[in-house]
Amino acid sequence: MNEVKIFSPATVANVSCGFDVLGFCLDSVGDDMVIRKTDKKGIFITKIEGYDLPFEAEKNVAGVSALAMYEDAKPDFGFEIEIYKKIKPGSGVGSSSASAAGSVFGMNVLLGYPYNNTQLSYFAMKGEALASQSEHADNIAPALFGGFTLVKSVSPLEILEIPTPNNLYATIIHPQIEIKTSEARAILPKEVALKDAISQWANVGSLIHGLYTSNYGLIERSLHDAIVEPHRSKLIPLYQDVKTAAKAAGALGSGISGSGPSIFSLCEGIDTAKKVEQAIRKVYANSDIAFDTYVSKINAEGMKIQNN
Template sequence: MDSIRVFAPATVANVACGFDIFGFAVDNPGDQIVLTTSDEPGVRITDIIGDEGRLPREAARNTAGIAIQTYLRSINRTDLGLDIVLHKQMPLGSGLGSSAASAVAGVYAVNELLGRPLPTLKLLPFAMEGERIACGSAHADNVGPSLLGGFVVVRSYSPLDVIKIETPATLFCTLVHPDIEVNTKDARFILKNEVSLKNTITQMGNVAGLIAGLMTPDYSLISRSLVDVIIEPVRAILIPEFNEAKQAALDNGALGCSISGSGPSMFALSRDAQTAEKVGAAMQQAFLAVGIASEAYVSQINQQGPKVLVD
């Protein structure tokens, strides 16, 4: 084939207590990429739809473009010509893994186009290069679940060690994106370089408890463990009405609620779809009370990751 269209899903990173080590994929929103072979060698971005002209068109400065270029260099196929059309279908600076979805869609698409010379897991370092371009840090908590699907644990970055764990089939995620923007670099800049031993011990307990709760499954344990005593208290100040939206989620049956990635999006986990829908409506109402519009998405945890779309 000489052309391919791929969808890669949005993701929730950190998942409350797991800063830079936890992430999971959702069914929607997500980004799409169309790759078409060209007789002219090199990677070119011919169009980006839905970014309002904000993203770089130079391939080496674009998350999807750099992921594809790095991949092609690694397999010695820099002779290949590729034209990219990127469809941005989620807000920029949303905390939903927008840059990760583009990078994953790109590297997954080129690997499929070439007949899968590499297994999916081996694509992860190339997608991480997209994150380096986007925010200065090649973290894997967004690209990992977007590429592999499901709930992902990044055990180590050196060497890279990523594990996908089982999650309850009836676990639903609510995502609410208030119509404000938080820059990922700014959200990292305000974090403290040191934390207390007390908070470290509490956070480690919640990390272990959340994994155990997901794998058991034990909804009560999941609920007790969805607590962040290190990152959330600092970043919450960047999100107007954060406390009110979180309380609305909990009051309407959510197991837990926190910031998605660096924000401003928030996520909540629930036992079923009906509760997840109710939670989303309540969170949106909390934002609307101060004049902030929002978008809400409800889905189970996406176990598939990227997929090829047939026109």
């Protein structure tokens, strides 16, 4: 095979209590990418559609992750990358991760699958670091593995797959303002109070238990963030109003998606997810901020090959 077309999904990182460690994969939104072998050695980004992003491999997250893998694999040919970007950069649903993970996923297919998903996550993390100025894999892991993932450690990289309850849906609202991950990280405190840390790790443990046992009530009681949300929520207009409206419409809970500005709500059942969508649309409809919304099943598969 000389060319592979892929769907590279959007993802939600943090999931309220799991800053930098938890994430899940979305089904209804993602980028398309084409990766092709070339006779000329090296990594070449030859097409970018949708958003204005750098073509130089060293300045594009897709190129940085591809170069990291290329230097390890040392093939006697090169790769051309085309990016059809649908996920707005800086939207909080893993735009940079979709590109960073997509390029290495496609290259791995063309190389005959020498790397497993954890090794691919390692290369993708190098690309993600260009965007956020820190190595974290909470968007990359769900994009590559699908479903919910927990990044137990980045060094050495260890990723756990968490089962997804069948009837769990996500509703996303994306206010059209840009928040750069690097800036949203810079405002976070360097130290946290012990009482907040206790509440946070209790919630991470109980959320994982709720996901394993499809206990929606426990998932609901675990979707809290004592550490990051108090700081970042100030960057998102109408954030508390969205949370309140989503809860009143039946959501299990809501939180900042990644570093924002998107806000996710987890819901039991598609009907509730759609009701939540209508409710949160009303919050922003009364403002002068443009927004879009969507409902997505949790994508258990992650990246998809689209070749016939």
